[in-house]
Amino acid sequence: MKAAVVVFSCISANSLLKFDLDERSRIMKQSMSLRRWDNFYEMFMSKYDFPDLLEVYSYGCYCLSMGDRPLSGTGANQPPVDARDVQCKAWTTCYKCARIDVNNKCQPETVNYSWFKDENDQIVCDPGNNPCKAAICECDKYFVDNFRNLDHVFNENFSEFHGFKRQESCYTNRDGTGGSNGGGNSNTVTLECCGDAGKREFFNSETKMCCADGSIKPLGLC
Numbered sequence: 001m002k003a004a005v006v007v008f009s010c011i012s013a014n015s016l017l018k019f020d021l022d023e024r025s026r027i028m029k030q031s032m033s034l035r036r037w038d039n040f041y042e043m044f045m046s047k048y049d050f051p052d053l054l055e056v057y058s059y060g061c062y063c064l065s066m067g068d069r070p071l072s073g074t075g076a077n078q079p080p081v082d083a084r085d086v087q088c089k090a091w092t093t094c095y096k097c098a099r100i101d102v103n104n105k106c107q108p109e110t111v112n113y114s115w116f117k118d119e120n121d122q123i124v125c126d127p128g129n130n131p132c133k134a135a136i137c138e139c140d141k142y143f144v145d146n147f148r149n150l151d152h153v154f155n156e157n158f159s160e161f162h163g164f165k166r167q168e169s170c171y172t173n174r175d176g177t178g179g180s181n182g183g184g185n186s187n188t189v190t191l192e193c194c195g196d197a198g199k200r201e202f203f204n205s206e207t208k209m210c211c212a213d214g215s216i217k218p219l220g221l222c
Contacts, residue, residue, distance in 0.1 A: 037109075038112075039111075039112060039113055039115070039136075039137070039140065040108075040140045040144075041053070043115060043123060043140055043141065043144050044140075044144050044147075046117065046123070046144075047144060047147075047148070048144075048147065052147070055154050055159070056084075056088070056147075057161075058159065058160040058161060059084065059085065059088070059154075059158055059159050059160075059164075060080060060081040060082065060084065060085030060088060060158045060164075060170075061076035061078055061079075061080060061081060061085055061089070061166060061169065061170035062076060062080060062085050062088035062089040062091075062092055063084065063085060063088035064088075076166065076170035076171060077170070077171060077172055078169065078170045078171065078172070081155075081158045081169075082153060082155060082158065083150055083153050084150045084153040084154065085158070087143065087146060087147070087150055088143075090142075090143075090199070090201075091139060091140075091142075091143040093200060093201065093202060094135075094138075094139035094142065094143075094198060094199070094200045095107075095108050095136065095139055096202075097135075097193035097195075097200035097201075097202070098132060098135035098136055098139065098200075100191070100192065100193050101131070101135060101193055101200075102131050102132045102135055103132070105132075106132035106135065106136065108136050108139070108140075111132055111133055111136045112133070113125065113126075113127045113130075113133035113134075113136060113137040114126040114127065114128075114133075114137075115137055115141070123141045123144065123145065125137035125138055125141055134197075135197075138197040138198035139198055139200075141198055142197075142198030142199055143198075190204075190205070190206075191203065191204060191205075192204075192205045192210070193210075194210030194211075194214060194215075194216050195210075195214045196214050199214075201216060203216045207219060209221075209222055
């Protein structure tokens with residue numbers, strides 16, 4: 001199964017154009033088998049249908065990535081392409097904040113957490129006393145809970161399955177190596193995170209502060 005995923009990661013977006021829906025589904029499920037997709041997959045599917053998940057996969061600059069680390073984010077550094085991509089960027093930012101808040105080993109593909117639905121059909125995270133599991137679960141929960149507001153937002157021009165080229169559209173450098181500090185920029189900024197569980201944002205603590213209500217404001221203005 002691992003070999004199948006490695007083969008998939010080498011397939012170009014252009015070659016995916018010829019694949020029908022069933023073939024795309026099969027490829028995505030192969031990718032899911034290698035890393036921790038099962039928690040997010042089960043949570044998402046408890047509220048939506050499989051075609052909805054396919055429309056999130058490899059969409060825009062920030063939604064689920066091709067390859068064996070689909071949840072970790074693309075490393076893109078350009079603005080999201082639409083409202084759905086905005087939500088995906090917030091989701092991957094939440095994951096990155098989990099690494100900042102907990103430790104660098106807190107990776108979404110390698111963490112298994114528990115969750116359930118309460119009597120009101122609401123998702124509840126049940127990570128025990130593990131802060132990493134709690135953080136990753138809350139990231140997924142926030143994305144799933146809010147996807148309903150954007151399930152109508154889909155533009156096939158922003159899907160890699162329809163020819164969208166992330167390498168050309170989502171990075172400062174065309175080779176995809178630009179990054180937030182790419183291009184030879186030696187100035188680095190240490191970022192911290194702010195916000196409620198599942199809705200985390202970066203801020204520069206040298207110029208801003210995290211207020212008690214979860215908002216980010218200039219220093220001294222909370």
